[in-house]
Amino acid sequence: MKYTPSPALSEAAAYLSSAPSLAKVSNTTKLELYGLYKYLTAAPLPQTLRPSLFDMTGRAKWDAWSSAGKTFADRRADAEQRYLNIAQELGWAPSLVAKDTAQEEILPGEVWDEELGMNVSRSPGLGRGGMGTFVSALPPPGDDDTEAQTLHTLAIQGDATKVIQYLARNPLLDVNQRDEFGYTALHLACDRGNLSMVEVLIKHGADPLMKDPDDLTVAELAQIAGHGEICTLLQKSYGSSVGVVQKTQ
């Protein structure tokens, strides 16, 4: 799992990078800060081989990073707190204005970008980074890893192979079972528009005549969503009885 450092961390780091007090700090503290920062923002442990004896600085930094990783393991919040504590000892004060307005609200959609030196959105697929010159969009639903794999979630995800395996593992499963929202797997596959998924479900005996909570058949769902190829498949498999109506929506 990717850890999102808080804006406070970036702020503290920004402060430290130019703090006059840092000049007087011992190398040990500097190295500890370095180790914590890399551990929090780059990776839990160094990703390279330990530098040779001749590269003393590199080796010391590598060791500091490695030590931070080993000390805190997965307790990232503690590591961050440690970093902030040191920063505060060195004169950093958490920003009041930022806390009141921007920062708290920014957290969910944003991460500190080390290269850019500023908060950027972490949403994939949406260009971000400039000074407000991006196009905002509605965020995709979060991938809920905790949600149990059901026939319905698989039908939405659209990986036909996985559904075949799932059905093989659960031979007694009713393919026409409705989910908590009242949809069968075939409703969802036809609505989201995955042709191979529809084929698999039909093969496993999915009922094309069941209506969804809005009183729509699978054929109507496919038609409204504009999945012509699924309408064709349904008609080929079941004839006109599936009710692909020719009216426009």
Next chain:
Amino acid sequence: MSSPSQTAPNQDTRDTAQEGDQENNFSGSDHGRADGDAAAKAPQASSSKRKKKSKVAKVLNTLRGNEVPQTLVDHVVEEVAAEQGANAPAIDAETVRQALEKMKVMDVLKGKAGVAVREKKSMGEHKFWMTQPVPQPGEEAPIEDGYIEPTKAIEDVRQEPYPLPKDFEWCVLDINDPKQIKEVYDLLSLNYVEDDEAAFRFQYSAEFLEWALKPPGYCKEWHIGVRVSSNKKLVAFISGVPTTLRVRGNEINYLCVHKKLRSKRLAPVLIKEVTRQVNLSGVAQAIYTAGVVIPTPVSTCRYYHRSLNIPKLIDVKFTYVPRNMTLARMIRIFKTDAAPSLPGLREIEERHVGEVADLFARYMQRFDMVPIMTVDEIQHQFISGRGDMDQPSNNYRRPKQVTWTYIVEDPETHRVTDFFSFYSLPSTIINHPKHNLLEAAYLFYYASDVAFVPGGDLDGKLKKRLVQLIGDALIIANQAKFDVFNSLTLMDNVCFLEDLKFGAGDGLLNFYLYNWRTAPLAGVKGINDGEPGKGVGVVML
């Protein structure tokens, strides 16, 4: 070394602005590596780094021709050896040469491409802001509003432009020249790639720029570009227009920096130059917005989106079907009526300008930071962008239309009781087999005289009225074939967003004031007793 520009097609582009980014860009060889360590580095380390950089820059800047020059190769070998110790894996000149060729260093030098797309001196950015008259991180909210730096007498303002890196030169863009307007929108639209994963990219039109850059009293010196000296190619642009802003009772002339009309990096030198030009006109404050957090936002608003064309928005992944419903149901939920509902609603005409100006001024009293507009400015903002008036408005849209403004005329008194406006700024949809343009409408200003009647608050009559009014805006936008209607959490917007089925977007917009101190204004969240929004009454283009 992170590998910067490998593939060609977008290369030329992503960088355009960056080339204007002064010294940082020319440091070529040692990019992308050191930044991560900056947080733990002692100050002296960064200054030596800078020295090294300027040395590299010097080497790079003296280069000509297509071959990677030996001096550069030697220099890199030397730097690598110094940095990594003598026993680092063998670095011979040929390896370095090949690496540099692969990186298209010569393209960089010739102004075709830039080094490391995301290259940004993380701390450098903040260092720049530390030198500027803006509230600094950690500062407490001020007790009294006021300037940070006294206004300079015009004769004390630096008279000559700030120096640019060699081979680049300043220019003033003449927005009245169609050729130069085209250069600007080509720079901003075509040559503007934030990152490879971007799905949408603003697409400007000449009409939009005309409208945004030429309000009454605009200064042509505030439309500043950077060109490559040799071929005059436009590589960076920053612009602003004059505006009078009231911030908590103080009325000041401001430079209003367009958020979309500037290069992707507010390169320090561009900011300094536009500030200088503005100071020369006797203006000492500025308002600007950014998606990112820099020192120090006066407010932060979130983008909200009202989906109109559901199948297309799903198709281009602007939005998604929630787990608990079908596309069919989503289409039904977001369907808007065929015609607006408010009696007396009609498109604005010249004869309404005076009344709209008056209504606007009175309504804007509700907010802490608002533009003060003259009748001429009202005319420009709400009427000048109506498009080609010789053509009939077909389904609520004329050729070249940028702004839509509708007023509500009381059927009996014929007085203007309400108005709303929105503007069009489409986005290119990148790499989609079926669609290439996202038609987006952005809510602009609105007002209703219900705000002045007893009980006209946001829990009561005013909220109800705004839901109807902006609801009609949605209907018109949908008829005019917009795919989505966008709005921010400013003005009174928060009260109707939910009722009108807006959804929270993934973008935030931070508001900044230059050389002006004031306590934070309510944006995404309310502050103290203030409701969310409410603090901000400025819509930035």
